[in-house]
Amino acid sequence: EAGVTQFPSHSVIEKGQTVTLRCDPISGHDNLYWYRRVMGKEIKFLLHFVKESKQDESGMPNNRFLAERTGGTYSTLKVQPAELEDSGVYFCASSPSTGGTEAFFGQGTRLTVV
Amino acid sequence: RKEVEQDPGPFNVPEGATVAFNCTYSNSASQSFFWYRQDCRKEPKLLMSVYSSGNEDGRFTAQLNRASQYISLLIRDSKLSDSATYLCVVNYYSNYQLIWGAGTKLIIKP
Numbered sequence: 001e002a003g004v005t006q007f008p009s010h011s012v013i014e015k016g017q018t019v020t021l022r023c024d025p026i027s028g029h030d031n032l033y034w035y036r037r038v039m040g041k042e043i044k045f046l047l048h049f050v051k052e053s054k055q056d057e058s059g060m061p062n063n064r065f066l067a068e069r070t071g072g073t074y075s076t077l078k079v080q081p082a083e084l085e086d087s088g089v090y091f092c093a094s095s096p097s098t099g100g101t102e103a104f105f106g107q108g109t110r111l112t113v114v
Numbered sequence: 115r116k117e118v119e120q121d122p123g124p125f126n127v128p129e130g131a132t133v134a135f136n137c138t139y140s141n142s143a144s145q146s147f148f149w150y151r152q153d154c155r156k157e158p159k160l161l162m163s164v165y166s167s168g169n170e171d172g173r174f175t176a177q178l179n180r181a182s183q184y185i186s187l188l189i190r191d192s193k194l195s196d197s198a199t200y201l202c203v204v205n206y207y208s209n210y211q212l213i214w215g216a217g218t219k220l221i222i223k224p
Contacts, residue, residue, distance in 0.1 A: 033212070042118075042216035043158070043201070056211065091157060093212075102148070103212060105157040 002026070006092050006106035014114055018080040021109045025074070025094030031055075032075050033095075033103060034067060038088035046090075049075060082113045116216075117141060120202050123219035131192050135218050137202030138184045144213075147178055149187045150201040152217065158201055162187070189220075197222045 005024045013019050025032045034046040046065070047057040051072035060067070064083070069075040079086055089110050093103040120137045127133050139147075147164035162169065164176040164185050175188040189196055202215035 035212075035214075042116075043214040045211045045213070048211065059211070102160045102163070105159065107157045 004092055004094050004104050004106035006090075006109050008109060009107060010110045010112075012112045012114060013082055015084055016081045018078065019082055019111060021077045021079075021090055021092075021111070023075045023077070023092030023106055025092070026096075026104055029094035029096050029104075030072070031095045031103075032069060033093045034075070034077055035091040035093065036088050037091065038085070043091065046077075079111075082111075084113050087111055087113045117213050118202055118204050118215040120200075120215035120218050123199075123217075124221050125218060126221045126223060127192060129192060129194055129222055129224050132188065132190045133192055133220060134189075135187045135200055135202075135220075136184055137186070137215055138182075139202075139204045139213075140183070141204070141206060141213075142180075142183060144183075144204045144206055146205040147185050148203040148205070148212075149176055149185075150203055152199045152201055154198075161200070192220075192222050194222050194224060196220060 007022045011019050030051050032049040035043050037043045045059040047060055047067055048055045049069045052069050066078045089108045091108045092106045095103045117140050149161045150158040151161045152158045162176045164178045166178055168177040173190045177186045199217040199219045201217045204213045
């Protein structure tokens with residue numbers, strides 16, 4: 001069974017450019033989460049989808065970040081325009097049900113804004 | 115105060131030693147608890163869920179103390195392959211977010 005996959009694995013962009021990260025969750029998982037880890041800090045929650053609906057987006061840092069989950073399948077996270085402080089590793093995770101169950105993580109996208 | 119706090123690292127221990135990590139959480143409404151392991155430049159992977167009664171998986175033992183709001187992870191007979199960052203994770207049923215500790219880096223030396 002395929003795990004959570006993320007694309008690209010690495011991205012280096014200039015400040016002011018736009019980047020779109022993609023996450024394909026495990027098939028059948030209704031819950032999809034985005035997290036971010038910046039250098040030296042703990043992993044932070046960004047948002048949570050249940051199917052195509054945003055259940056909780058309280059962790060989104062500002063309106064430069066836009067997440068979508070078309071048809072409740074894959075999700076994209078767009079950063080526009082990117083700033084230097086957006087650099088970090090963006091993880092996506094999925095789980096079959098909420099509350100007390102394991103979340104399966106993708107390998108992450110390492111974003112570097114220069 | 116952070117919601118989830120872990121022992122600062124790194125822990126440098128010789129192979130074969132026993133090592134213990136502690137993690138405290140601030141929200142008494144926390145419902146489920148996990149230890150994840152993250153290898154360098156890899157994604158976090160679930161190591162163990164932590165149950166109220168405590169649980170053991172081979173060389174690993176996890177315990178939960180709700181009264182004192184902490185969880186622990188004990189690794190016995192440590193192996194070189196145990197070297198990684200160990201992340202304490204707390205889940206609140208109310209909003210289903212996973213709240214992460216900053217992680218404790220473990221280095222096992224031969």
